[in-house]
Amino acid sequence: AEDGYQLWQRYNQVTNKGQLKQYQQLLEEVVVQGNSPTLQIVKDELQTGLGGLLGKTTAVKESGGKKNVLLAGTRNGSALVKALGLEEDLKAVGPEGYLLLSQKANGKNYTVIAANSDLGVLYGTFHFLRLLQTQQDIQRLAVKSSPKTKLRILNHWDNLDRTVERGYAGFSLWDWHKLPDYIDQRYLDYARANASIGINGTVLTNVNANSLVLTPEYLKKVTALANAFRPYGLKVYLTARFSSPIEIGKLKTADPLDPAVKAWWQKKVEEIYQYIPDFGGFLVKANSEGQPGPQNYGRTHADGANMLADALSPKGGIVMWRAFVYDNNVPDDRAKQAYSEFKPLDGTFRKNVMVQVKNGAIDFQPREPFHPLFGAMPKTPLVMEFQITQEYLGQGTHLAYLAPMFKETLESDTYAQGKGSTVAKVVDGSLNGHSLSAMAGVANIGTDRNWTSHPFGQANWYTFGRLAWDHSLSSEQIADEWIRMTFSNEPKLISEVKNMMMGSREAVVNYMTPLGLHHIMGWSHHYGPGPWIKDKPRADWTSVYFHRADEKGLGFNRTKTGSNALAQYAPEVQAQWQDPATCPEKYLLWFHHVAWDQKLASGRTLWDELCYKYTAGIDSVKAMQQTWAGLASQVDPERHKQVSTFLKIQHDDAKWWRDACLLYFQTFSKKPIPAGLEKPE
Ligand code: GCU
Structure with missing residues (x-):
């Protein structure tokens, strides 16, 4: 089978x-x-x-x-x-x-x-x-x-109990219970697949880290994995919980400037390198979403990162310190917080520290403008963090080919050193002459027989590796390769499946968050719609915080008259985005609060355009279903059936999104669904 x-x-x-x-x-x-x-x-x-x-x-x-x-x-x-x-x-x-x-x-x-x-x-x-x-x-x-990016790393958000945070393809591949003795063939198959697309690093554990992985019991297991992966060129990294010196070291503090804390980490690092001589280093999420960090002791992110970097540097290890930080107690727009905290620290990090930045400033939404930190920290090598797992793009059941999304960010122009200063050039180190460069992808892999739940999820793993090796490859070329190798070299199949893939991410944007909407999904699980979400422990975890719908209009004003997040971009970028008339419509509601009656490029009002976009999203999924049905004789029955079934789910979900969002926003717009469009139920 x-x-x-x-x-x-x-x-x-x-x-x-x-x-x-x-x-x-x-x-x-x-x-x-x-x-x-x-x-x-x-x-x-x-x-x-x-x-x-x-x-x-x-x-x-x-x-x-x-x-x-x-x-x-x-x-x-x-x-x-x-x-x-x-x-x-x-x-x-x-x-x-x-x-x-x-x-x-x-x-x-x-x-x-x-x-x-x-x-x-x-x-x-x-x-x-x-x-x-x-x-x-x-x-x-x-x-x-030769690779354009030096470190090409999967980030597994895998917990030690084998659950996977935001994983939709079964459980963690790492069978801690049977390690270190039993080396599952699957570890080798995993390493082989990664090597085939040039991935040369893997962070085994969740960014919401457990300090137990740094104890000898677990380090022995990690060693067994590192040994299995080594011949494939796959280096092992771990997440380091900042409070580990307290939790597993019996210290009273984790203050990065405390000599006992420094000494503890130094010893810990030496111990790790005794087990794993080519250990890659640490990935750290600190002072974000409840994780401990240097700020608990009044220290900066640089103090924390540098302390770990000093411990790692004699061994050649690196620190990837995440910039995904935001705090509800900061009254400012959440989109601004990473930049506000990290930009002033540029130039203060050790040589073996990289700052890891998500592609956009909020959180892996179906579409975000590029993160303003790209181009803003010339003295610090930045890791691009993409999310391969589809937390906000239909998880394990929606077909969404992510190459166009990754490319959109990589090709965005930061104008940091004038025209042509693309995000890709920041990431590959060429813009500022950094020899250290890295791309990270939050993995979509688990114990499912097909690794990724959706058969087309495999294409996103494949894409990440290919783009990390060469970000100049086109989405079409990557899809073409993948289809030929995964299904067949038959021209009709290639062209039709490629069409499905190339339009799929835009379809998701249309039926979930068109025109720059973002973060309006269901509470906590992030799967379906939830534009009505409010009154949560944190304002910046609600939906109303982000879409700001009222009787006048829709969208988050991030211009001078609003949160002014736009000021974090280069003047050339600001010039394009600050005026709703010149702002690309795909980012319109990201940066502007727009009146329901405002005319858009299509000649339709904002409200009507919104209705059309949601409808277009559903129509695209319908078209994918038709195309796929026509390919029944060219795809093996098992995969054909699975994809058909998932497309049905995706179609139902697309309608669910439209119904929920349009009926909800209609309570503010008070306008009818344009004639000719199917009415939401
Ligand atoms: C998202 C995701 C969390 C994750 C976080 C992170 O918010 O929902 O599960 O921990 O990103 O990247 O740290």
Whole structure:
């Protein structure tokens, strides 16, 4: 049965006869020299991959005699690779990069996967297999690839009891009870899938952290995972609960300036590195949503981060300190708080501290303008934090392809150093010359047979890895690759599924939060609509705080006459967004309180446009259902049925959102649903 477990690594036989013939000719023989654990994985992967794709057993050899050879290795580890020269080209691709080349030498035709490290060879191997999986021409290969972002990290919000915060695909993969002795095959399959898309780090534990993971009992288990992941180039990181010195260290305080506290963390870090010599470092959520932090002791975020950084720096570890902070006691707009707290700290962090910033200033909404901290902290390397798990985008049952959303943020222009200062350039370090750079994705992976609940959730995991490696890839290209590898290379299927995917995130925006609306979802679970949510312990956890509907209009005035959050952006950005007439409509209600009767670009009033957007969202889902139904003969029955069922749920939910939101907002607008549109029930 087809259960989706294989992700995009199916290696079904190539269906294009011409292409298959080319591959069989050029890959007469496979030679890999060297024997490290990583190269062993390379060999296994080539054997399995080519075995499936070419439909015949492929032996991997140490040396060869045939004329057409696939050769993989490093200059240091393989005499054959060294004999090809390649010195300059290899220098240019760095420690993790690789070359895929077609090259003639000694009367032979080589197809070469060459890199500077065994891990680079592994990454190159996956790229090469992808070319075959997607049935590309490999006759004249001239690929040079290296990652644009140095650290490409999954963040698991996994608790030690195996529940997953905001996880919708079963339980945590980490079976703490059976660790360290039992290494589940799934850990290796997880690492392999990550390596195939260039992910090189994983934070195992929830940002709402439990200090127990730092005790020897758990560190032994973490070590077992780190050992399993190492050959795949996957480094392990942990979340550090700031109050750990009290909870597991028996100290009376966790004050970062207290010598006993500093000494405790230093010792703890030394202990960790005894277990895991290549431990990556800590991810920290402090003084946010009730988590302890340096401010409990009157210290700053920099005091806290630097104290941990000093403990980690002799070992080469880093601190990723999250900027997702807000406090109900601060009377200011929640959207402003991270910037207000962190911007003044720019330049005060140690070299091995990165500040991790969510893509937008509120919280992973279906659409947010880019976070104003991007471009505002030139002296500090910033980690982009994307959320792959669809907390606010229909969770485990809605089809929402997130590449267009990630790209929208990455391509936004901060104007920090003039035009062209995109968020992507801030994140990859090129704008301000940082050698440390990182992208983090909050994982959507769990124990579900297909890993991600929705079969299309796999595409978002895939997308995160691909964009972290190369943020210039287009959403279409990533979808194209993923569809070919996950379903088939059949042109009709590719184009129709791609269409579904490309429109899916906008559909979600339309039926949940069109025109810049945000944070109007159901209380606490965040799944369905809840624009009426008010009277909660914190104003900034309600919906009315964000949409500000009244008899005059709708939206949050964040201009000078309102919260002035807009002032946190560069003047060029402000100039575009401050006037409702020039503000892109997708951000309109994010920045402006707009009258119900105000005419928008379509010529319709705000109220009518809102009604149209909600309707358009439902219509898009209907269209996806129709397309998918037409693909029944081209997709295996099991996955086809699951997606159909989920699309039905998504359609029902889209209507639920429209009904709830329009009926609620209508109590303020007092206007009828425009003629021709289906009435909410
Ligand atoms: C969201 C999410 C929380 C999470 C928090 C965070 O608010 O709902 O579950 O802990 O983000 O990113 O820290």
